Amino acid sequence: MRFAGRVFKVGRMWAIEVPILGVATQGRTKKESFVMIADAIESLVNKPGFVIEVHPGKGDYFEIDSPDQAALTAFLLRRKRTLEGLSLSAVARRLGAVSLNAYARYEQGRAVPSIEKLSRLLAAVSGKGDFVLSDSRSR
Numbered sequence: 001m002r003f004a005g006r007v008f009k010v011g012r013m014w015a016i017e018v019p020i021l022g023v024a025t026q027g028r029t030k031k032e033s034f035v036m037i038a039d040a041i042e043s044l045v046n047k048p049g050f051v052i053e054v055h056p057g058k059g060d061y062f063e064i065d066s067p068d069q070a071a072l073t074a075f076l077l078r079r080k081r082t083l084e085g086l087s088l089s090a091v092a093r094r095l096g097a098v099s100l101n102a103y104a105r106y107e108q109g110r111a112v113p114s115i116e117k118l119s120r121l122l123a124a125v126s127g128k129g130d131f132v133l134s135d136s137r138s139r
Contacts, residue, residue, distance in 0.1 A: 004063055074109035
């Protein structure tokens with residue numbers, strides 16, 4: 001699973017963002033901005049050995065992924081929940097779960113959701129509606 005991003009020139013700097021994660025930073029060069037976005041996400045995930053791989057595309061498009069898909073998925077869920085201002089118990093209630101531990105396992109990377117479950121989890125942590133999957137454009 002990869003997440004799409006955008007890199008673009010702002011004055012003398014290169015701004016870079018991964019919108020689904022709500023992470024943005026900048027660099028002096030386009031290449032440096034790719035290093036900076038990877039570093040920003042790795043720092044936020046805060047897991048020893050976790051790495052982000054950046055896949056440049058055409059124009060302002062790029063993608064990120066990680067060999068540790070469980071940690072990346074956990075970060076996505078935690079980040080979306082935090083950006084929405086939701087507590088673990090609020091998300092558990094939205095899912096109809098009896099215990100918040102059932103949801104917390106996904107945020108901690110102890111369980112990896114199926115596609116169907118990920119769709120339900122994302123709906124619970126985001127008030128913005130559906131998420132769109134698309135083919136990679138960086139290959």
